[in-house]
Amino acid sequence: MRDEGGWRKKHNLTECATGRIAESAEEVDMLLNLLCKNFTHPKLFRICGSADFWCLYKKYLILIHVFSIIQGHVNRIQLYHFMKDTNMQRRRSRTKYCMGELIEREDFSEDLAAFKFKTDEQLPFIPGQYATIGFEVDEKIVQRPYSIVSSPHEPFMEVFVELVPEGATTPLFWELKLGDKVFIRDRLVGKFVMDTESGMTRHVMAGTVTGAAPYISIARTQKIEQEQGQSSPHKILCIVGASRSWELGYYMDELNELAAQEEWFDFVPTVSRPWEDTEWQGEAGRAEDVIRKYGDEIGYDHTNAVVYACGHPQMIENAKAIWARARFPEEHIKEEKFFVIKE
Numbered sequence: 001m002r003d004e005g006g007w008r009k010k011h012n013l014t015e016c017a018t019g020r021i022a023e024s025a026e027e028v029d030m031l032l033n034l035l036c037k038n039f040t041h042p043k044l045f046r047i048c049g050s051a052d053f054w055c056l057y058k059k060y061l062i063l064i065h066v067f068s069i070i071q072g073h074v075n076r077i078q079l080y081h082f083m084k085d086t087n088m089q090r091r092r093s094r095t096k097y098c099m100g101e102l103i104e105r106e107d108f109s110e111d112l113a114a115f116k117f118k119t120d121e122q123l124p125f126i127p128g129q130y131a132t133i134g135f136e137v138d139e140k141i142v143q144r145p146y147s148i149v150s151s152p153h154e155p156f157m158e159v160f161v162e163l164v165p166e167g168a169t170t171p172l173f174w175e176l177k178l179g180d181k182v183f184i185r186d187r188l189v190g191k192f193v194m195d196t197e198s199g200m201t202r203h204v205m206a207g208t209v210t211g212a213a214p215y216i217s218i219a220r221t222q223k224i225e226q227e228q229g230q231s232s233p234h235k236i237l238c239i240v241g242a243s244r245s246w247e248l249g250y251y252m253d254e255l256n257e258l259a260a261q262e263e264w265f266d267f268v269p270t271v272s273r274p275w276e277d278t279e280w281q282g283e284a285g286r287a288e289d290v291i292r293k294y295g296d297e298i299g300y301d302h303t304n305a306v307v308y309a310c311g312h313p314q315m316i317e318n319a320k321a322i323w324a325r326a327r328f329p330e331e332h333i334k335e336e337k338f339f340v341i342k343e
């Protein structure tokens with residue numbers, strides 16, 4: 001079977017470079033060979049062996065075009081479009097990755113697990129930001145964003161992932177064994193970080209299951225920095241909803257312990273299917289059902305607090321509406337939707 005995409009690319013290239021429209025794949029190849037023979041310079045091939053071949057190949061193609069212009073085959077507009085295309089590809093190929101080696105994995109349920117990676121370089125980030133994690137599939141990298149659970153002060157990168165069985169990426173997470181490697185984009189980014197600019201020192205952070213990830217990073221970081229002698233005026237009320245309590249795995253204990261130790265941290269886990277978790281004695285309901293109750297109870301309101309919602313898009317919409325009715329201004333309501341619901 002002929003590679004349609006590759007053929008078309010070559011076809012466009014030769015057409016552009018020679019001004020001739022090839023009638024067949026064979027003719028395209030013939031024209032390309034002709035171009036290469038005509039414009040190959042021995043120096044170019046000497047460099048080719050040593051450096052990034054793809055980058056040089058692009059330069060080589062540009063050279064072919066320059067020669068073609070000289071010969072009057074290609075006009076400037078064609079060259080402009082070709083260069084633009086080449087530049088875009090070069091920009092795309094500038095995406096850099098580092099490798100993350102799986103050093104720990106804990107499955108909380110069939111479809112929820114925490115993964116810890118040792119990265120081959122230290123990547124700076126602000127708690128609340130996300131990493132773009134990728135897997136190689138058919139010579140391409142399939143990648144998705146994942147909020148970072150760990151603190152920038154910790155020597156590993158931890159993520160909390162929910163399996164989407166029909167998804168492109170998460171089933172590949174589930175295949176990972178200790179020692180396996182993933183691609184991690186070297187820029188950790190995102191705006192869903194603690195607001196320290198507004199002057200508000202109270203923070204109500206609501207999340208659904210894996211949506212707790214950025215809050216854990218923020219809380220871990222504040223604790224570590226406190227242990228290092230730094231002080232912070234910021235207080236956090238963290239409300240995390242799950243269908244059943246075990247879905248939060250070891251984060252349940254971690255956040256409960258933190259709440260017991262630190263006066264600046266309150267934690268309310270809530271379970272939306274208590275009938276499937278009959279031993280659960282804590283709060284029942286969805287995260288948005290209880291945000292107003294606990295916020296009001298400890299006095300975190302629109303006069304002193306910024307509010308955050310992360311994870312399931314429906315929870316985020318519901319929580320935003322509740323906070324709007326509680327007089328929180330739009331600029332004090334932050335959100336991070338993990339996916340969109342298909343109609």
Ligand SMILES: Cc1cc2nc3c(=O)[nH]c(=O)nc-3n(C[C@H](O)[C@H](O)[C@H](O)COP(=O)(O)OP(=O)(O)OC[C@H]3O[C@@H](n4cnc5c(N)ncnc54)[C@H](O)[C@@H]3O)c2cc1C
Pocket residue numbers: 130144145146147148159160161162163164166167168169170171190210211213336337338339340341342
């Ligand atoms: C900023 C940001 C941070 C994120 N952080 C996390 C995180 O910490 N942990 C985490 O597990 N995910 C997180 N996500 C979601 C993650 O990026 C992927 O979308 C998700 O893991 C599914 O990837 P996939 O390739 O397996 O599925 P895809 O092939 O991308 O999706 C298949 C289908 O499933 C839907 N879908 C995606 N996720 C879910 C879901 N959770 N429940 C139901 N349907 C879904 C998609 O809308 C799509 O229709 C985050 C997303 C964003 C934008």
